[in-house]
Amino acid sequence: MIRIVLDCMGGDNSPKAHVEGAILASKENKDLYIILVGKSKEILRELSKYEFDKNKINIVDAEDIIYSYDEPVKSIRSKKRSSLVVALNELIDKDYDGIVSTGNSGAFLVGCLFTVGKIKGVFRPALAPIIDRENGRFILLDSGANVDCDVKNIVQFADLGRLYYEILFKKDNPTVKLLNIGTEKNKGNSVIRKAYDQLMNDPNINFKGNLEARDIFKDDTNVVVCDGFIGNIALKIMEGTSKHIISLAIKDISKNFLYKIVEKIVPSFLNRVKGKYDYKKYGGAVFLGVKKVCVKSHGNSNEITIKNSINTAFKLVNEKIISSIEKLYL
Amino acid sequence: MIRIVLDCMGGDNSPKAHVEGAILASKENKDLYIILVGKSKEILRELSKYEFDKNKINIVDAEDIIYSYDEPVKSIRSKKRSSLVVALNELIDKDYDGIVSTGNSGAFLVGCLFTVGKIKGVFRPALAPIIDRENGRFILLDSGANVDCDVKNIVQFADLGRLYYEILFKKDNPTVKLLNIGTEKNKGNSVIRKAYDQLMNDPNINFKGNLEARDIFKDDTNVVVCDGFIGNIALKIMEGTSKHIISLAIKDISKNFLYKIVEKIVPSFLNRVKGKYDYKKYGGAVFLGVKKVCVKSHGNSNEITIKNSINTAFKLVNEKIISSIEKLYL
Numbered sequence: 001m002i003r004i005v006l007d008c009m010g011g012d013n014s015p016k017a018h019v020e021g022a023i024l025a026s027k028e029n030k031d032l033y034i035i036l037v038g039k040s041k042e043i044l045r046e047l048s049k050y051e052f053d054k055n056k057i058n059i060v061d062a063e064d065i066i067y068s069y070d071e072p073v074k075s076i077r078s079k080k081r082s083s084l085v086v087a088l089n090e091l092i093d094k095d096y097d098g099i100v101s102t103g104n105s106g107a108f109l110v111g112c113l114f115t116v117g118k119i120k121g122v123f124r125p126a127l128a129p130i131i132d133r134e135n136g137r138f139i140l141l142d143s144g145a146n147v148d149c150d151v152k153n154i155v156q157f158a159d160l161g162r163l164y165y166e167i168l169f170k171k172d173n174p175t176v177k178l179l180n181i182g183t184e185k186n187k188g189n190s191v192i193r194k195a196y197d198q199l200m201n202d203p204n205i206n207f208k209g210n211l212e213a214r215d216i217f218k219d220d221t222n223v224v225v226c227d228g229f230i231g232n233i234a235l236k237i238m239e240g241t242s243k244h245i246i247s248l249a250i251k252d253i254s255k256n257f258l259y260k261i262v263e264k265i266v267p268s269f270l271n272r273v274k275g276k277y278d279y280k281k282y283g284g285a286v287f288l289g290v291k292k293v294c295v296k297s298h299g300n301s302n303e304i305t306i307k308n309s310i311n312t313a314f315k316l317v318n319e320k321i322i323s324s325i326e327k328l329y330l
Numbered sequence: 331m332i333r334i335v336l337d338c339m340g341g342d343n344s345p346k347a348h349v350e351g352a353i354l355a356s357k358e359n360k361d362l363y364i365i366l367v368g369k370s371k372e373i374l375r376e377l378s379k380y381e382f383d384k385n386k387i388n389i390v391d392a393e394d395i396i397y398s399y400d401e402p403v404k405s406i407r408s409k410k411r412s413s414l415v416v417a418l419n420e421l422i423d424k425d426y427d428g429i430v431s432t433g434n435s436g437a438f439l440v441g442c443l444f445t446v447g448k449i450k451g452v453f454r455p456a457l458a459p460i461i462d463r464e465n466g467r468f469i470l471l472d473s474g475a476n477v478d479c480d481v482k483n484i485v486q487f488a489d490l491g492r493l494y495y496e497i498l499f500k501k502d503n504p505t506v507k508l509l510n511i512g513t514e515k516n517k518g519n520s521v522i523r524k525a526y527d528q529l530m531n532d533p534n535i536n537f538k539g540n541l542e543a544r545d546i547f548k549d550d551t552n553v554v555v556c557d558g559f560i561g562n563i564a565l566k567i568m569e570g571t572s573k574h575i576i577s578l579a580i581k582d583i584s585k586n587f588l589y590k591i592v593e594k595i596v597p598s599f600l601n602r603v604k605g606k607y608d609y610k611k612y613g614g615a616v617f618l619g620v621k622k623v624c625v626k627s628h629g630n631s632n633e634i635t636i637k638n639s640i641n642t643a644f645k646l647v648n649e650k651i652i653s654s655i656e657k658l659y660l
Contacts, residue, residue, distance in 0.1 A: 134577065144511060147519040181474060181562040189477040189559045213566035217574035229519045232511040233560055234567050236543035241571040244547035247464065249579065 001033050002317045003096040004293075004310055008038035009065045009083035010103025012300040015039065018102070019046035021306025026056050028307070029314050035096065037062050037087040062086035065103075068299060072106030076114060084108065088115040091292055098293030098313040100284065102301045108294075109145050109287060116290045119322070121329020124149070125289030126157045126228065127296065128164060129235065133217045139165055140179075140224045143285065144232035154178075154195040154225060158205050159328060160288045161223040167319045168312070174222035177211035179230065184210070191227065283308025286316065289325065293317050331363050332647045333426040334623075334640055338368035339395045339413035340433025342630040345369065348432070349376035351636025356386050358637070359644050365426065367392050367417040392416035395433075398629060402436030406444060414438065418445040421622055428623030428643040430614065432631045438624075439475050439617060446620045449652065451659020454479070455619030456487045456558065457626065458494060459565065463547045469495055470509075470554045473615065474562035484508075484525040484555060488535050489658060490618045491553040497649045498642070504552035507541035509564065514540070521557065613638025616646065619655065623647050 006022055008015035015038050022034045033056050036043050040061035047057070062083040066075045079085060084103050088111050091099050101108050109127065118125055126142035141161045146153060158176045165174040178196060180188045185196060187210055199207040211219055213234065226234070283305055284295040293316045297309040336352055338345035345368050352364045363386050366373050370391035377387070392413040396405045409415060414433050418441050421429050431438050439457065448455055456472035471491045476483060488506045495504040508526060510518045515526060517540055529537040541549055543564065556564070613635055614625040623646045627639040 133574065134581075147511070179563065181477070181559060181566065189557075192559075213563045214570040214573075216567065216570050218570070227519075229511060229522075230560055230563055233509065233543045234563060236511065237546065237564050237567040238571045240544040240546050240548070241568045242575050243544075244463065245572050245575040251464075 001031050002029075002098075002314055003033040003035065003094075004313050004317075005035045005037060005087045005091050005096050005099045006306075006310065007083045007087040007099065007101035007103055008036050008043055009062070010067065010101070010299075011297075012102075013302060014102070015043050016046055017301060017303045018306055019043060020050075020303035021301075021310060022057060023047075023050045023052050024303060024307040025310035025314070026052060028311065032056065032310070032314055034058070034310065035060055035087075035090060037090060038065075038083040039063060060086060060090055066107045068104050070104055070107065072104060072110045075104070075107050076111045084111055085115075088112070092116065096292075097317040098295065100295045100297055100306070100309045100313055102297045102299055102306065105144070105296055105299075108296050112287050112290050112292075112294045116292045116294060119289055119291055119325050119329070122160070122289035122325070123156055124153050125287055126160060127231075127285050128161060128288050129285035130168075131235075131238075135220055138216075138219075138221055138224050140226070140231055140235065141288065142226065142228035142231050143235050144228050145287065146228035147232075148229070149191065149227040151191055151194045151198060154191060154227065155198045155202065158195075158199055158202070158207070158223065158225045160325065161225060162205060163324055163328065164286060164288055164316075164321065165222045167316065167321050167324065169222075171222065173206045175206050175208045175220070176223040176225060177208050177219070177221040179213060179216070179224050179226035179234065180210035181213065182210065183212050195225075283310070283312045286312070291322060293321065331361050332359075332428075332644055333363040333365065333424075334643050334647075335365045335367060335417045335421050335426050335429045336636075336640065337413045337417040337429065337431035337433055338366050338373055339392070340397060340431070340629075341627075342432075343632060344432070345373050346376055347631060347633045348636055349373060350380070350633035351631075351640060352387060353377075353380045353382050354633060354637040355640035355644070356382060358641065362386065362640070362644055364388070364640065365390055365417075365420060367420060368395075368413040369393060390416060390420055396437045398434050400434055400437065402434060402440045405434070405437050406441045414441055415445075418442070422446065426622075427647040428625065430625045430627055430636070430639045430643055432627045432629055432636065435474070435626055435629075438626050442617050442620045442622075442624045446622045446624060449619055449621055449655050449659070452490070452619035452655070453486055454483050455617055456490060457561075457615050458491060458618050459615035460498075461565075461568075463549075465550055468546075468549075468551055468554050470556070470561055470565065471618065472556065472558035472561050473565050474558050475617065476558035477562075478559070479521065479557040481521055481524045481528060484521060484557065485528050485532065488525075488529055488532070488537070488553065488555045490655065491555060492535060493654055493658065494616060494618055494646075494651065495552045497651050497654065498645065499552075501552065503536045505536050505538045505550070506553040506555060507538050507549070507551040509543060509546070509554050509556035509560065510540035511543065512540065513542050525555075613640070613642045616642070621652060623651065 008018040037060045064082040066082045127145040128141035284297040287294040338348040394412040396412045457475040458471035614627040617624040
């Protein structure tokens, strides 16, 4: 039995979407046991709406919440009865297999580092969301866990990322590129240029050189590697630009005299494009390099996203990603 | 008379769009003299299509071209008869006022640094494109001239940027923010956090704190400041994301049974959105901090973009931006 702790509070749709997502995931995976953590009265009220196997879903009460505006380190230290801190303690005390949370990202990362701890040999764990593009998807890491990265961090992100991609998508020898301002060998800042040289000589990495940022949705690389500050900026610029373009589209189309007809079509387009950067399809960004499977799902996750995040955690536990990472650094 | 050198080669539409753009700019500005540099036969052939005042447009022959794939430093050194090198030499030898080019960006920046030189007191000149958003526009600097920036560079970009915005858009005390991964004071990497503290205490800068990257098109800040590596990544992610979303739109809409009707509407939308990151409206990214007005126009500039780039250069010369920057560091 694989046991996943679900932090049910601190998301936009807490705990309704979490309970429904857990029910859905539970039905898809026979060997899954889910521990719902949060305000037990609210969770029970939601649970009462469904039929489910009571041996496979449990509740642990936590009356407090870490909100998105709370300061990460301070709230992890002071809010001992928050759903996130209680969920992390359950994970460690009961030796469960993984955790999924939709709460405060900074607090989640800090909490995982403090409570779960790094795998031996990992310099700095990295956050690795999966991003859709027309011809498939790629993972981008680090996308925000580390704001000051040196060469050895970047090189290790490549190794963690390719292992993760191999396991999650069952692809041998996935391709890796560095996020950069051009494709030529000598492009980039001093850290990236040194990382390029090291990756070129690394026999474990199927390194394909630099990826120019403007081609990020056209390229077919599996793993895109960068400093966490730059990865987070890139992710947020994708989100902001996508919303901006959609907003322009709506304004432009609504000005047109054929609007009434177009109106019927546009929602389907918008629904498709929306959520492209919400990790909806694959479910969550994995925090790679800590001793348990830790998945951060977007704050506005709905029941499908949460189901997918639980499924991702389940799959990574099932495929023994933690011991695979441990073996890299024996 | 304000005298602007126009490098007519090395762009996607060379020299046709350049000649037409020059003719258009010449008609808009009485006191403008333009020196067209490039393959004189081709330029003459294009010029012969128009009526114009022969005292206001001149040609200087240059038979070679620096292409977009040429290595910047090497090509500036070795291609002495390229349109860019000849144009830069004309600028300095004849003490003209400014230059506009659509050619190889790296070669343009290197050429301006080598041939024109930095203004005394400027640590590193920065590239500053103007980017449209729904409620106006902002300038983003440095957007690619410097891949390794320290705190004093970032702080100076803020000062150069606000002066540029003041002069170009006649706005007193423009607002400045740092591009960052969150709005809180302690966000960002070590360089950005230190720059934050210095900018907060700088009496010349109307500093408004951090701009979270996802809000870049929603915010109303005038000047957005960042390291050149990050700025270039941000700019290219905007371009890539925008193309990706438009491509999704086209695919989605074309699948719909009402496609034939929508087809009539969509082109206007696409035409509007396309070029949003091509500097079409304002014309070019200014290379701020060198001793002449140097404007880099996008490689795919059409005649309107080139006209606008010439007009931007004209305006900046007319408003004496170079002596204003010199006064900052007396």
